[in-house]
Amino acid sequence: MDSATRIERSLNQALRLAEGREGPPILLAALRYAVFPGGARIRPRLCLAVAKACAEDKPALSAMSAAAIELLHCASLVHDDLPCFDDASTRRGRASVHKAFDERIAVLTGDALIVLAFQGLARAGSGAPARLVGLVDIVARAVGAPSGICAGQAWECEPNIELDAYQRAKTGALFAAATAAGACAAGRDPAPWYSLGERIGEAYQIADDIRDVVCSEHDLGKPTGRDEALDRPSAVRRLGIGSAVERLEGLVRDAIGAIPACPGENDLRNHILAEAARLLPRELARPAA
Amino acid sequence: MDSATRIERSLNQALRLAEGREGPPILLAALRYAVFPGGARIRPRLCLAVAKACAEDKPALSAMSAAAIELLHCASLVHDDLPCFDDASTRRGRASVHKAFDERIAVLTGDALIVLAFQGLARAGSGAPARLVGLVDIVARAVGAPSGICAGQAWECEPNIELDAYQRAKTGALFAAATAAGACAAGRDPAPWYSLGERIGEAYQIADDIRDVVCSEHDLGKPTGRDEALDRPSAVRRLGIGSAVERLEGLVRDAIGAIPACPGENDLRNHILAEAARLLPRELARPAA
Numbered sequence: 001m002d003s004a005t006r007i008e009r010s011l012n013q014a015l016r017l018a019e020g021r022e023g024p025p026i027l028l029a030a031l032r033y034a035v036f037p038g039g040a041r042i043r044p045r046l047c048l049a050v051a052k053a054c055a056e057d058k059p060a061l062s063a064m065s066a067a068a069i070e071l072l073h074c075a076s077l078v079h080d081d082l083p084c085f086d087d088a089s090t091r092r093g094r095a096s097v098h099k100a101f102d103e104r105i106a107v108l109t110g111d112a113l114i115v116l117a118f119q120g121l122a123r124a125g126s127g128a129p130a131r132l133v134g135l136v137d138i139v140a141r142a143v144g145a146p147s148g149i150c151a152g153q154a155w156e157c158e159p160n161i162e163l164d165a166y167q168r169a170k171t172g173a174l175f176a177a178a179t180a181a182g183a184c185a186a187g188r189d190p191a192p193w194y195s196l197g198e199r200i201g202e203a204y205q206i207a208d209d210i211r212d213v214v215c216s217e218h219d220l221g222k223p224t225g226r227d228e229a230l231d232r233p234s235a236v237r238r239l240g241i242g243s244a245v246e247r248l249e250g251l252v253r254d255a256i257g258a259i260p261a262c263p264g265e266n267d268l269r270n271h272i273l274a275e276a277a278r279l280l281p282r283e284l285a286r287p288a289a
Numbered sequence: 290m291d292s293a294t295r296i297e298r299s300l301n302q303a304l305r306l307a308e309g310r311e312g313p314p315i316l317l318a319a320l321r322y323a324v325f326p327g328g329a330r331i332r333p334r335l336c337l338a339v340a341k342a343c344a345e346d347k348p349a350l351s352a353m354s355a356a357a358i359e360l361l362h363c364a365s366l367v368h369d370d371l372p373c374f375d376d377a378s379t380r381r382g383r384a385s386v387h388k389a390f391d392e393r394i395a396v397l398t399g400d401a402l403i404v405l406a407f408q409g410l411a412r413a414g415s416g417a418p419a420r421l422v423g424l425v426d427i428v429a430r431a432v433g434a435p436s437g438i439c440a441g442q443a444w445e446c447e448p449n450i451e452l453d454a455y456q457r458a459k460t461g462a463l464f465a466a467a468t469a470a471g472a473c474a475a476g477r478d479p480a481p482w483y484s485l486g487e488r489i490g491e492a493y494q495i496a497d498d499i500r501d502v503v504c505s506e507h508d509l510g511k512p513t514g515r516d517e518a519l520d521r522p523s524a525v526r527r528l529g530i531g532s533a534v535e536r537l538e539g540l541v542r543d544a545i546g547a548i549p550a551c552p553g554e555n556d557l558r559n560h561i562l563a564e565a566a567r568l569l570p571r572e573l574a575r576p577a578a
Contacts, residue, residue, distance in 0.1 A: 115437070
C-alpha cells in the first residue's frame with residue numbers, strides 16, 4: 001500500500017474513534033471537514049518515509065503516528081483561522097471551519113482533534129506500549145508549551161517576539177516530531193532524528209513565506225499577503241526573495257546531510273529531494289543540488 | 290502525604306513540563322493562572338480516593354492521573370468561558386483567562402493544557418507502559434468526541450439537544466474517567482469503575498444546576514443564573530428545586546451501591562459521603578442516608 005493510502009486510511013481509523021450515534025452531529029461533521037480532503041499531507045508523508053527508512057516493523061503504529069501528526073496540524077489550522085487569530089475565511093480552497101460551521105464548533109473541533117491524536121496513538125500502540133511512551137512525549141512536546149505549536153502561536157501575542165523560538169515552535173516542532181515519531185514507531189532511538197525534521201521545517205517555513213508573497217489566493221486556497229497585512233515576521237520581509245530562496249536551498253542540503261545512518265537512507269534522501277522540488281512556486285524553482 | 294498535597298504537587302510537576310526559558314512568557318503565565326489556585330479539585334480527589342481504595346502500587350502514576358483529569362477540567366473551563374461560548378468574565382472569584390490575558394491566549398491555554406495532560410501521563414507512565422495505554426484511552430474518551438467534554442459542549446450548538454447525552458458528556462464523562470483512571474493507575478481493570486463516576490458526575494451536575502439558581506455570584510466566584518440566561522437545560526428548570534434535591538440524594542445512594550469490591554471499599558464510601566455533604570448549599574443540605 002502506498003504512503004498516501006496508508007495516511008488517509010489511518011486518518012479515517014482515527015476519526016471513527018470520534019464518531020458514534022451518541023455524538024453531536026455538527027461537531028462530528030466538522031471533524032471530518034477539518035481533515036478531509038487534506039492538503040499535501042507533507043508531515044505525515046515525512047513521518048512514514050522515516051519509518052520506512054528505519055525498516056518499520058509495526059506498520060499500523062507508524063501509520064497512526066503519521067496520522068496523529070496530521071491531526072495535530074489540522075487542529076492548529078482550525079484554531080489559527082479563528083477570528084481572534086488570523087480571521088481567515090478560506091482554507092484549502094473552501095470556507096474555513098469557523099465560517100462553514102461556527103466559531104464555537106471551530107474551537108471544539110481543534111480541541112477534539114488534539115485529543116484524537118493521542119487516542120489514536122494509544123489504540124495503535126497497545127501492542128507496543130514502550131514505544132507509546134516515547135510517541136506521546138514526542139508529539140506532546142511538538143504541540144504544547146514551551147516550544148510546540150501552541151507556544152509558537154503564543155509568541156504572536158508577545159510584545160517582543162523571539163523570532164527563532166517563534167518559527168522553531170510554530171512550524172519546525174511538528175516537522176521535527178514527524179521525523180522523531182517515524183523513528184520511534186519503528187523502534188529506533190528518536191533523538192538523532194530531530195535535526196533532520198527541524199531543517200525541513202525551517203525550509204518549509206521559508207517556502208511558505210515565499211508563497212505568501214508570490215502566489216495568488218486562488219493558487220494556495222487560502223488568503224495571501226497575510227504576513228504583511230498582520231505584520232508577522234517573514235523570511236521574505238527580512239531577506240528579500242532572492243536570499244530567501246538561497247537560504248531554502250541551503251537548508252535542503254543541510255537536511256540531506258542530517259539523515260542518520262539507517263537501512264533506507266537512500267530512499268529517504270530521494271523522498272526529501274522530491275518534496276523539496278515541490279516547495280517553491282514553479283517560476284522560482286531551480287534543480288536541487 | 291495527603292491527597293490535596295499530592296494533587297497540587299503533581300499539577301506543579303506537569304506545569305514544569307510546559308515551562309522553560311524558551312517559552313513565550315504570557316502563555317506560560319496563563320497556564321499557571323488557569324490551574325492555580327484551584328477550585329475544590331473534586332475530580333482529582335475522587336481519582337486518588339479510588340486509586341487508594343484499589344491499593345495503589347504506583348503512587349506517582351495515580352497522582353499524575355489525577356492531575357491529568359484536573360488539567361483537562363481546567364482546559365474545559367478556559368474554553369467554556371470564551372466570548373463565543375459562555376462569555377464569562379469571572380471564574381473562581383477572579384477574571385477568567387480571556388479577561389485577564391486575551392482571547393488568543395485563552396484559546397492557546399486550553400489547547401496547551403489538553404496536551405499537557407497527555408504529556409504528564411506519558412512521563413509518569415514510563416515505568417508502567419501497559420497502564421499508560423489504558424490511561425490515555427480513558428482520558429481521551431472523556432474529553433473528545435463522541436461522548437467526552439468537547440462533544441458535551443458541542444450539543445449546545447445543535448438545534449435539537451439530546452439532553453442525556455449532553456449532560457453525560459459535558460459533566461459525567463470526566464467523573465467517570467476519574468474513577469476509571471484511579472483504578473487503571475493502580476493496575477485494576479477500569480471497566481467496573483465507570484458506573485460509580487457516572488453517578489457522582491450526575492449528582493454533581495444537579496448540584497451545579499441548583500447552585501446556579503440558589504447561590505450568589507459572590508459565593509460561587511462565577512456568574513450565576515446562567516442556565517436561565519443562556520436557555521441551557523437544567524435539572525432545576527426541569528424538576529423544580531425540591532425534586533432536584535431528591536434526585537441528587539438518590540444518585541449519591543446509587544453511587545455508594547456502585548462501588549466495586551476493593552480493599553479500601555469502606556474508606557471510599559466515607560469519602561463519597563463526605564463529598565456529597567459539600568455538594569449542596571447549607572440551607573438545602575440534609576444528612577446523607
